[in-house]
Amino acid sequence: xxxxxxxxxxxxxxxxxxxxxxxxxxxxxxxxxxxxxxxxxxxxxxxxxxxxxxxxxxxxxxxxxxxxxxxxxxxxxxxxxxxxxxxxxxxxxxxxxxxxxxxxxxxxxxxxxxxxxxxxxxxxxxxxxxxxxxxxxxxxxxxxxxxxxxxxxxx
Amino acid sequence: xxxxxxxxxxxxxxxxxxxxxxxxxxxxxxxxxxxxxxxxxxxxxxxxxxxxxxxxxxxxxxxxxxxxxxxxxxxxxxxxxxxxxxxxxxxxxxxxxxxxxxxxxxxxxxxxxxxxxxxxxxxxxxxxxxxxxxxxxxxxxxxxxxxxxxxxxxxxxxxxxxxxxxxxxxxxxxxxxxxxxxxxxxxxxxxxxxxxxxxxxxxxxxxxxxxxxxxxxxxxxxxxxxxxxxxxxxxxxxxxxxxxxxxxxxxxxxxxxxxxxxxxxxxxxxxxxxxxxxxxxxxxxxxxxxxxxxxxxxxxxxxxxxxxxxxxxxxxxxxxxxxxxxxxxxxxxxxxxxxxxxxxxxxxxxxxxxxxxxxxxxxxxxxxxxxxxxxxxxxxxxxxxxxxxxxxxxxxxxxxxxxxxxxxxxxxxxxxxxxxxxx
Numbered sequence: 001x002x003x004x005x006x007x008x009x010x011x012x013x014x015x016x017x018x019x020x021x022x023x024x025x026x027x028x029x030x031x032x033x034x035x036x037x038x039x040x041x042x043x044x045x046x047x048x049x050x051x052x053x054x055x056x057x058x059x060x061x062x063x064x065x066x067x068x069x070x071x072x073x074x075x076x077x078x079x080x081x082x083x084x085x086x087x088x089x090x091x092x093x094x095x096x097x098x099x100x101x102x103x104x105x106x107x108x109x110x111x112x113x114x115x116x117x118x119x120x121x122x123x124x125x126x127x128x129x130x131x132x133x134x135x136x137x138x139x140x141x142x143x144x145x146x147x148x149x150x151x152x153x154x155x
Numbered sequence: 156x157x158x159x160x161x162x163x164x165x166x167x168x169x170x171x172x173x174x175x176x177x178x179x180x181x182x183x184x185x186x187x188x189x190x191x192x193x194x195x196x197x198x199x200x201x202x203x204x205x206x207x208x209x210x211x212x213x214x215x216x217x218x219x220x221x222x223x224x225x226x227x228x229x230x231x232x233x234x235x236x237x238x239x240x241x242x243x244x245x246x247x248x249x250x251x252x253x254x255x256x257x258x259x260x261x262x263x264x265x266x267x268x269x270x271x272x273x274x275x276x277x278x279x280x281x282x283x284x285x286x287x288x289x290x291x292x293x294x295x296x297x298x299x300x301x302x303x304x305x306x307x308x309x310x311x312x313x314x315x316x317x318x319x320x321x322x323x324x325x326x327x328x329x330x331x332x333x334x335x336x337x338x339x340x341x342x343x344x345x346x347x348x349x350x351x352x353x354x355x356x357x358x359x360x361x362x363x364x365x366x367x368x369x370x371x372x373x374x375x376x377x378x379x380x381x382x383x384x385x386x387x388x389x390x391x392x393x394x395x396x397x398x399x400x401x402x403x404x405x406x407x408x409x410x411x412x413x414x415x416x417x418x419x420x421x422x423x424x425x426x427x428x429x430x431x432x433x434x435x436x437x438x439x440x441x442x443x444x445x446x447x448x449x450x451x452x453x454x455x456x457x458x459x460x461x462x463x464x465x466x467x468x469x470x471x472x473x474x475x476x477x478x479x480x481x482x483x484x485x486x487x488x489x490x491x492x493x494x495x496x497x498x499x500x501x502x503x504x505x506x507x508x509x510x511x512x513x514x515x516x517x518x519x520x521x522x523x524x525x526x527x528x529x530x531x532x533x534x535x536x537x538x539x540x541x542x543x544x545x546x547x548x549x550x551x552x553x554x555x556x557x558x559x560x561x562x563x564x565x566x567x568x569x570x571x572x573x574x575x576x577x578x
Contacts, residue, residue: 015356017338018321022280051339058340058497060322061280077242078441079399081487082479115324115495116242117281120397120473121405130283 001027003037007044014045017055021062030066031110038064060115068103070148072096073114073127080116084137085124091138092126095145108152109145157418159385161393162369163409166253171288174256174295182256183301185372189264190309197268198224201371203379205391210236210327210364211439211469212544213390213457219361222351223269226359233266233274233313234336234355234362237289238320238327240279241440242491243471246395247365249407251278251285254369255292259315261368263301264375266313269361274313277332279320290317324495325545329362331497342497343543364469366395386412390456394470400437401476403428416451420474431476435560440471441488442548444555445481481563482517485553489514492549503546506537510553516571517564523573527564531557 006023010016020041025033033056042052056062072092076085092111096104103110119125122134126141133144160166170176177183189197202217223231235258239247250258262274278286293315296302304312323341325331331341333355354360370392374382383391390412396419399405403425410419416436420426427433437445453459457468475484493507513530516522534550534557541547557564 015336015338018335019319022319022321055338055340058323058342059320062321075242076487077491078437078475078484078487079243079473081484082400082473082475115240115281115322115491116244118239118245118248118279120243120245120399120471121407123399123405127281132284 003027003040007041012045014047014051017041017045017047017052018059020045021052021056025062029069030107031068031071032063032066035064066103068110069108069152070128071110071112072145073112073117075114075117075123075125077116077120079120080124083123087138088124088126088136088141091141092145095142108148157410157414157422158408159393159411160409161373161385162250162257162366163253163395163407165257166249169254171253171255172291174292174299177254177256178299183260183296183299185375186260186263186267186301187307189267189375190307190311194224194268194270197264197375200374200379201268204370204374204382205379205389206367206370206374206382207390207457207468208364209366209370209394209468209470211241213468216363216367219351219363220265220269223271223359223361226351228359230273230356230358231269231271232355232358232360233262233269233271234332234360235262235274235276235365235368236327236329236332236362237276237278237282237285237365238332239282239365239469240320240324240327241442241469241471243399243437243440243473244397244469245399246397246407246470248282248285250365250369250395251282252288255289256296257369257372258289258365259292259296259302261371262315263306263313264371265361265363265368267311271361272312272314274315275336275355276315276317277320277326277336278317279326280322281320286317286319293317323497324491325497325543328543328545331543332362333360340497342499345542387454387456389458394455396455396470396472398424398472398474400472400474401427401431401433401479402474410455412456413454415454416472419455419472420451424474427474427476429476431478433474434477434479435475435481437473437475437552438471439469440473441491442545442551443471445475445484445552445559446555447559450559481556481560482514482567485556486511486514486518488552489549492545496545496549500540500542500546502537502540503542503549506533506541506546507549509533510537510550517567520567520571521573522564522568522571524568527557527568 042049117125124136165180206216207213326335326341330344335341350360396408489511496503498504534553537550
């Protein structure tokens with residue numbers, strides 16, 4: 001969908017800035033906010049470009065660089081850490097050959113740390129795009145990634 | 156059973172996506188009752204219940220309601236803080252995903268009492284499922300006439316909207332949240348004025364936690380006086396606890412205030428698995444104090460939550476067993492706050508790097524006695540001089556560990572290869 005179409009669904013009120021940025025980024029297959037989109041949003045809301053980029057910089061969700069088709073977010077906060085989130089992180093890094101904030105060369109996966117996902121009773125936890133996976137260990141997380149890889153190979 | 160489901164009594168028994176299922180179980184019947192009362196009568200019931208805010212700080216709920224009621228302003232706002240970003244807490248998510256209508260009903264009751272016609276639920280972006288459910292619930296409630304204009308045929312309008320966060324822990328702090336709702340970076344404001352005087356878009360604003368709003372229909376159902384008999388005299392009602400960590404049964408439990416932590420850990424939690432021993436418990440989330448095993452006989456109430464001036468009343472209990480290293484956990488917590496600091500005030504922006512450097516010496520067995528003294532002063536300075544709750548509570552884990560586990564620090568210093576001669 002065109003960025004313009006998405007933006008125009010929102011009222012021309014600057015308190016919708018976060019909502020608009022989220023919608024535009026979600027619509028982008030590479031999960032990021034290109035410069036021209038930011039400029040269009042600023043123009044639409046009648047606010048300076050600097051206000052838009054200030055907000056984009058502040059919030060962890062926003063990226064100005066292209067990311068993978070699947071964004072794997074791993075929680076390593078205390079409730080996950082004490083139930084071995086480090087094992088999950090090591091497994092993912094080994095399997096995908098990337099570290100945090102990197103994308104696999106096929107453009108499929110980006111690995112990111114995340115703040116608490118609020119599933120501490122099912123830790124350790126990861127999120128892949130909007131789907132949350134819980135009670136993980138090395139074996140489970142391997143199977144999950146293989147499932148995504150198999151889905152892509154079929155295409 | 157030591158649980159007492161009041162606000163969670165419909166959870167699991169209704170379909171959160173079907174308003175008819177909630178209506179059959181009694182949803183919105185209290186709103187109907189409230190609209191026949193005067194606004195002051197409603198505030199009086201809330202006052203009699205002695206309920207305190209459930210988000211952490213524990214401020215008496217009726218005072219904020221009354222302040223808003225008394226404000227003469229062309230516009231007033233109601234905001235539900237569903238930015239449950241404190242690691243270890245998941246009770247608000249549980250409520251939103253299981254009984255969204257209880258929260259909406261509670262907000263509508265508060266809106267009526269305070270005299271506000273517009274409200275927002277600010278939900279953290281990580282909670283996609285909660286966002287979807289709350290949005291659907293609002294659409295369904297509006298279609299049935301429980302939200303919108305002329306609610307239930309009365310001269311009362313209340314328009315409610317969901318807004319999403321975008322990954323910022325500090326936005327759980329009320330002024331940062333308001334900034335974010337205005338479409339800005341979530342950097343806090345200097346207070347006073349407090350939000351009830353000058354809040355969203357500069358207008359008087361009432362902000363409460365999800366769980367606080369969810370209690371309002373219960374209070375109107377039982378009567379304030381009966382509600383006040385639940386729990387302890389200073390902490391009335393029930394509390395949702397988020398139990399996590401090295402424990403058999405993890406999850407959300409609703410208990411009356413006054414239950415000892417040990418009972419929660421042993422009876423509801425089912426003890427520590429894998430033959431391990433309980434080493435410590437972190438209360439409230441990672442911003443809260445770390446307490447030793449011998450303190451868990453204390454009871455759940457607001458006074459106990461305030462160990463070390465921390466506002467940890469959100470009700471997280473993170474159980475930590477004896478396989479865990481204290482210094483690794485303190486470093487993990489410090490990294491979390493360093494990442495989440497907004498950078499506006501110096502003690503918080505610079506303090507985390509200093510603290511982390513000192514902690515590293517303990518982790519790598521290079522600590523001297525003077526490092527313990529530095530750590531103590533760095534933590535105190537950040538706690539006392541930071542602008543908002545984030546910086547003030549970030550060092551709580553360290554301050555509490557230095558107090559309760561001081562020997563662990565000395566043991567590490569003794570085992571360290573300290574290169575410097577102590578003065």
